[in-house]
Amino acid sequence: MRWSRPSTTLCAFITLLNDRLGESIVFPLLPYLLASFSGSGRTLGLLAGSYAVAQFAFTPLIGALSDRFGRRPVMAGCVAGSVLGLGLFALTITIDWSAIPWAAGTALPLTLLFVARLIDGVSGGTAATAGAVLADISTPENRAKAFGLIGVAFGLGFILGPALGGLLAGVNVTLPVWAAAAFALVNLLLVxxxxxxxxxxxxRLPLPRKRELNPFTQLRRVFTNPQVRRLCLAFFLFFLAFNGFTAVLVLYFKQAFGWGPAPAATAFLVVGVVATVVQGGLIGPLVQRFGEWRLSLAGLGFVMAGFLQVPLATPANAQPLVFIAVAILALGTGLVTPCLRSLVSRRLDAAGQGAALGSLQGLQSLGSFLGPPLAGVAYDLVGRQSPFWLGIALMLGVVALVAGRSPGPERSPA
Known part of the structure; x- marks a missing residue:
């Protein structure tokens, strides 16, 4: 068929890569990019969370639009939004606002940064639309292989983004954002x-009712199901704690250790490499050997160990200790995320799978929105290390929720 040509797969893959690459380039550098406008943890947390809340609110609509009007126009619109959001962000941090009399000292630059992040978040349905393209061109026999491209693209994005960001930031701290915008533009031209x-x-399907596009509707449904309620709450709290921790992590590196963009980006590169190895190759054999329930609890232990190690580091031993800490953290996250998803999935019949797994994505986005501002407020008002201890406390709650739930039928250890 006409649309099964290799260029279709290429466009879907580049779009998935762009979705992760843009965010993984910008996110580790946010404290340095914000330095001219604000140094507070609250501002950083709100800016980090604004992308997630826009994505949470608009992803259901974007999926429905692609079912109604087709994949190509929706994907093109989403990628164009990414170009606009990243371009506006890059332009805002490049302009010398102090040289503009009517704008100097105003909230205009910071407002433009928030607008840019919101635009990028609203257009963040690119991954879902690209996944739909892969589903369209795949047969049931090769669909798993096609969907494997999603994991490959995300893994590459998490590795290449921090590496490229750290390298280009050594030349100019704004250059990585321009590079992300340029890659998004190439993506748009390809689409x-x-x-x-x-x-x-x-x-094509008709647009659903407004009520069905409300992202909170599915969340309400899943929390009324006693089979998965506890695990879904655990999933939400996990991402609340994890995203709060990571949102202030680079700011902590900058203020506690005097790190520049390069070592901070390298820490995120370590996370990308370890998480890709775990989820790309190790998770299958580990699940066969230990089962999802045990791996979830072990992963939570690794995450808490990573949280604990960062505030114990000093400027003298920061680099080796922090890189070990983020590697342990990535190992734990690589175990917890797929295993918790699987535990939820195995407790539902086939008819409830799509809605429940969609709800998990919504819970992840909601945690990604609420976690950073919460951590930012704690950072400013309680102390620089407080978000890490708060994260550990939340993770203990996740452990209680997961451990208190009967594991159900598991694969027996060999």
Whole structure:
């Protein structure tokens, strides 16, 4: 068929890569990019969380639009939004606002940064639309292989983003954001020039009712199901704690250890490499050997160990201790995320899978929005290390929720 040509897969892959690459380039550098406008943890946390809240609110609508009007126009619109958001962010941090009399000392630059992040978050449905393209062009027999591209693209994005960001920041701290915007522009040109429509007109669906597009509707449904309520709450608290921790991590590196952009980006590169290895190759054999429930609890232990090690580091031993800490943290996250998803999935019948797993994505986005501002407030008002101790306390709550739930049928250890 016309749309099964290799260029279709290429466009989907580049779009998935762009989705992760843009965020993984910008996120580790946020405290340095914000330095001219604000040094507070609250501002950093709100800016980090603004992307997630926009994505949480608009992803259901973007998915419905692609089912109604086709993949190509929706993907092109989303990638164009990414170009606009990243371009506005890059332009805002490049302009010397002190040289503009009517703008100097105002909240305009900071407002533009928030607008840029919100635009990028609203257009963050690119991953879901690219996944739908892969589903459209795949047969049931090769669908798992096609979806494997999602993991490959995300893994590459998490590795290349911090590496590229740290390298370019050594030249100029704004250069990585311009590079992310340029990659998004290349992505847009590929989609416009090479991507055919993969969703035929006869398969189009009408737009659902507004109520069904409300992201809180699915969350309400899943929390009324006693089979998965505790595990879903655990999933939400995990991402609340994890994203709060990571949001202030680079600011802590900057203020506690005097780190510049390069070592901070390298720490995130370590996270990307370890998480990709765990989720790309180790998770299957480990699940066969130990089962999801045991691995979830072990992973939570690793995450707490990583949280604990960072505030114990001093400027003299920071680099080796922090890199070990983030590697342990990435190992734990690489175990917890897929295993908790699987534990939820195994407690539902086939009819409830789609809604419940979609709800987990919503819970992840909600935790990614609420965690950073909460950590930022704690950072400013309680102390620089307080978000890490708060994260450990929340993780203990996650352990209680997961451990207090019967593991159900598990694969027996060999």
């Amino acid at each position: 416009l020039g090479l991507l055919p429509e993969t969703h035929p007109i006869e398969a």
